Amino acid sequence: MRRSKLALLLASAENAQQKKLLQKHKAIADLRLAQNLKKLCYETWMSAPEKTVRIVSAVNQLNKICETKEVSAIAAWISGIGKITNGEMKAALNFLEKAEQTFQELAKPIEAAETEVSKLYALAVLGRYEEALECSLKARGIFLENGEYLSAGKIEHNIGNIYQRQDRYAEAEEILQLARKRFSPEKDKNKIIQIENSLANALSHQNKFRESEAIYRQALKLSEEAELEVTQAEIESNLGYLSLFQGRYDRALQLFESSRRRYVSMKMPHQTSIAEQEIADTYFELNLIPEAENLYRKIIPIFNQLEMKAEKARALVYFARTLINSEDYYEAHEVLKESKQIYAAEKNIVGKAIVMLAEAQLYFKEKDFEKAATFAHKAEKILNNAGAVGRSIQALLLRGNANRKSGKSKQARHLFEKALDPATSQNIPQAELICFTLLGLSAVAGQDFEKAENYFLKAIELTEKLRAPLTAEDFRTAFITDKLTPFYEISRIYLSRKTVEATEKAFQFTELSRSRALLDLLGGDFAKSSENDGENKDLSGKKDQLREELNRLHRQLNSPLKAINADLAEISKGIQQRESELSEIIRQIGARQSSNSPNIFQPIEVDKLQKLLGNETALIEFTSFDGKFSAFVVTDEAISAIEIPATEKDLSELLKQFRFQIDLMRNLSGKNEIDESIYRTRTILSRLYAVFIKPLEHLIGFRRLIIVPHQDLNYVPFHALFDGFGYLLETREILYAPSAGILEYCVKKPQVKLENALFFGVADEKNPQVREEILDLSELFTDSSCFLDEKATQKSLFENAKKADILHLACHGKFRADNPLFSSLQLGNGLLTVRDVYKLDLQNCGLVVLSACETGISKVAKGEELLGLIRGFLCAGAPCLILSLWQVEDESTYQLMKVFYGKLLEGSAPSAALRLAQIEIMEKYPHPFFWSPFFAVGRWT
DSSP states (O other): OOHHHHHHHHHHOOOOHHHHHHHGGGGGOOOHHHHHHHHHHHHHHHHHHHHHHHHHHHHHHHHHHHHOOOHHHHHHHHHHHHHHHTTTHHHHHHHHHHHHHHHHHOOHHHHHHHHHHHHHHHHHHHOOHHHHHHHHHHHHHHHHHHOHHHHHHHHHHHHHHHHTTTTTHHHHHHHHHHHHHTTTTOOHHHHHHHHHHHHHHHHHHHOOOOHHHHHHHHHHHHHHHOOOOOHHHHHHHHHHHHHHHOOHHHHHHHHHEEEEEHHHHTOHHHHHHHHHHHHHHHHHHHHHTHHHHHHHHHHHHHHHTOOOOOOOHHHHHHHHHHHHHOHHHHHHHHHHHHHHHHHHHHOOOOHHHHHHHHHHHHHHHHHHHHHHHHHHHHHHHHHHHHTTTHHHHHHHHHHHHHHHHHHHHHHHHHHHHHHHHHHHHHTTTHHHHHHHHHHHHHHTTOOOOOOOHHHHHHHHHHHHHTTTOOSSHHHHHHHGGOHHHHHHHHHHHHHHTTTTHHHHHHHHHHHTTTHHHHHHHHTTOOOOOOSSSTTHHHHHHHHHHHHHHHHHHHHHOOOHHHHSOOOHHHHHHHHHHHHHHHHHHHHHHHHHBBBBBBBOOOOOOHHHHHHHHHHGGGEEEEETTTTEEEEEEESSOOOOEEEEEEHHHHHHHHHHHHHHHHHHHTTTTTTHHHHHHHHHHHHHHHHHHHHHGGGHHOOOTTOEEEEEEEGGGGGGGGGGOOSSSSSSTTSEEEEOOOOOHHHHHHHHOOOOOOOOOEEEEOOOSSSSSSSHHHHHTTTTEEEEEEEEGGOHHHHHHHHHHOOOOOEEEESOEEOOOOGGGEEEEETTTTEHHHHHHTTOOOOOEEEEEEEEEEEEEEOTTTTEEEEEEEHHHHHHSSSSSEESSSOOOHHHHHHHHHHHHHHTTTOOHHHHHHHHHHHHHHSOOOOOHHHHTTTEEEEEO
């Protein structure tokens, strides 16, 4: 057998088989076989790292059979490569230095110098740059003296990579161009691919984007053809970074996820952590701050353990940015101090400037604007000289904004204009967006509203352009949160003009910023992701397992014996951990999918909305400017904007008082106590009426009202507001909608005859009458189905819901303020979360009733994104929902639901039937606690 063939067999065999092969072919188990294994190791460690592990095993077994110094040196060299593959750089250096020393003793300077090629990578990762460069120049000299130009080229490639780790990109480009010329495209294709990947990276960091992208794509194509798995992962990562810099977040995440999957499959922990850092960076840019923070907390200890100093320093800077965003300023200062020390030790001036920029951001958040401007200016100079255009623009904008906050308007405007030129010429849309926003604010401060309007329109156009390709709900919801200023400011400008046309525009831009991700979900803008397709199959099993574990932990938490048999803190910690893992898997799937049709949203057409409302319905859409409320009122006759005599602070106080009375009522029993509480509750509801409805009375007349709340107004039961004579619902029908656009979507859905009802009920200690309620209600229908307690499973729900006209769920609801998309209903076999509800098919369902506690509470994210069960059931297809705002009382709810369904079957629409039921029930249960938690969302027909 030829030695080359035996080497291939050994590289594919396990330990026991390797021993047999070496014993069988002992005659050729010699130095030449070791050299074949060395060659094979160098060829495969970038394409199939798992083979490197087997080659390490084979060469060490060969070393026991053929005990010569040169075989021993080769074994040490290959073992060093194996340690590099596994991220163990210190151990790798020990093996490589042993190999080098042995080759020197054998008077083999070329072979000794060749070990430096691998040694350089390990030294660079450990941040020992001076030592690495000293070794590389020494080895390069030996290679050139002996005419070993290919080996010199390999050294030059590594020198280029070291320069890049030090942010010396121009020097890196120069030596990488030289290295590339050493190799022949025909003979050394794989090496050229690796060098071109490094070269493209150097070009990218100098903002030569078109040139670098062309090289990346060609290198990726060639690496796929050559099956260089590691190189593919590296190029995908670099392309992802380029996409992130250009604001192509969807593409960046797809590439980073692909890179991470490759590294995980190849069992390369150090590279996997680098890929996860890049994903965290993208999460940060998308405003997924807690998710980014969790990833940084995960990878920083790994970088520390592997002594990857440059990676750790960079991760610390980005981690500090998440802490700044979360207002954890003390820890942010400490983290930045540690990062700065690492960069100082590595003599990385650019790295220190990046830390300085983060410090400037921290001082800005702490309102020390003078210090923020000083630090930003220092960082800007260094970054600009280094060719780091993107970061130097960030520094310029931060300095300008600090000047703006300090009242230096003229200097600020000059800096914003200065930043706009490179942001536009270098095609950095995120920076352009910030420039336009800050220039708009400067124009407003200077009373130049026409110029401000132009800047804000450009900012909004860029926001839409960046947002449209995002492929997952989480990404779109979070992305908009720090980009709402242009929408609010342009609305304010239009309102100041006090014309009908300007008021319409103000309303349109308010709508444009409201519940957009939810509307995208309703419109089918996100591709339905199959968890069992080729790419997602690896994640679906993990999802199922995590769901089972969550259900088990929740059962333990709710067990009557929980205090005896379990550690509640440990159970809660386990739930939190698994929810975090499950959310991350969902985001990974979201990053892999594509949008059905990227949605450049069109503003709502006011005349069409007016026609939809008709002469019996008015829409009130609330908003706020600088903490002061305003309201748009839309009827078939006109659109108006009214300032509300209340602030967000006023509302917060009134809501606090109202919830106190509601919570107090749970413990009251005496008639006098209840009457006193009714009086106090009505007083609060009267004050809410006086500020939020009375100023609009002349516009709304006696019409039905559609309330589109804003922020904390989502927690106000408008139907229970008291005008001094009666509750608002006593004079008119009232519904709610997250936005006018979503209302329009619900109303335009085909009408469904409400005949076939599906009832689910799970009794518990808080709702003991659920079984009786469900059985009684189902008897009202000629066509109904009931699933109670242990039979009310998720499987039976999914199988039967798509055939129902009405879906009634009398299951305990739990709103999760800490993690609202894990808000849930308790079914007979586990929890039904918001994300589970998304998958229900309710396209043929006309009404969903959730009669249990807290089913209508949502967390209101910026951009008026409602995160809770409302979102889930709207997305599943229901055009009308009946939900609750607080923990309901069992008996009164049972009575209310009986009356509600009676009115419904008599021909009333759901919202009208709810109103009539509430009016009837309040005679027996006069306190709003009993009848006002329930409200209708969506269509009124």
